[in-house]
Amino acid sequence: MALSSSMPDLTGTRALVTGATSGLGRAMTAALTAHGARVAVTSREPARAEQTAADLGANAVPVALDVRDEESVSTAVAETYDRLGGLDLLVNNAGIGMRTVNPKFLTEPQPFHAVPPDGFRAVVDTKLVGCFLVAREVVPRMLASEHGGRVVNISMNQGTMVRRGFVPYGPAGAGVEALSRVMAADLEGTSVTVNLLLPGGATATGLVPDDIPAEMRANLIDPAVMGPPIVWLASPAAAGVHDERIVAVDFERP
DSSP: OOOOOOOOOTOOEEETTTTSSHHHHHHHHHHHHTTTOOEEEESSSHHHHHHHHHHHHEEEEEEEOOTTTTHHHHHHHHHHHHHSSSSSEEEEEEOOOGGGTTTTTTTTOGGGSOOOOOHHHHHHHIIHHHHHHHHHHHHHHHHHSSSSSEEEOOOOOOHHHTTTTTHHHHHHHHHHHHHEEEHHHTTTSSSSSEEEOOSSSSSTTSSOOTOOOHHHHHTOOGGGGGGGHHHHHHGGGGGGOOOOOEGGOOOOOO
16 A cells, blocks of 8 residues: 655644564654654563653653553553543554574574474464453543544564464464454444554564674664654544555655
8 A cells, every 4th residue: 555645743642652662663652752742652661661751752651561461451551541641543563573482583493383382472462462452451442532543553574474483473463463454344434443554574673683694684674664654644644544554665755
């Protein structure tokens, strides 16, 4: 989907970004706050949320959040609504990568049957279950509000989902895609929209091993590529956009 618009002033927009202290999450949070949005910067580690918010300025508000835990999700969403006065945008970005189950996954991929169950659960719980839990807590509030809201779930290339040696990261991403499509179908015709956003290739984040070959590192995408599309999705110009899969590297910048 080719998209273009002028980059808007997002003053008055209130957002929550999960996994906002590094990688794609930090890049999107930086873009949103730079355009005037107030953003709840979330992390499992309160100190990281506080430091990132301090780095990004007055529009960033630190909130402790473990997306895997229902009580933490409930508390964090309530705190966000209290501090921001509501939410217009939820960005489900939190995730942990393959290096947590296999530090050499790019050069020495391991078969699915070698993946430890705890590692499998940790990745799926963070990426897929976390997406469900946070949306489950936020969307009813959006539906009950006067202005509705928008949900953007962060996905990955479809090739990554089925790549050799990419259990559990690939299946977790595939689950997010399926969940997003169901969410969009369930919310069709309501005041809440749901869309998918993905970089369009491997990005230079902490999910990539430090020791990858130099030629491979040179081809990594800057996480800042996520800035223009997430700002556009938060803007009035995207009010009618629903159930779309937007690839950041293909986004037509204004």
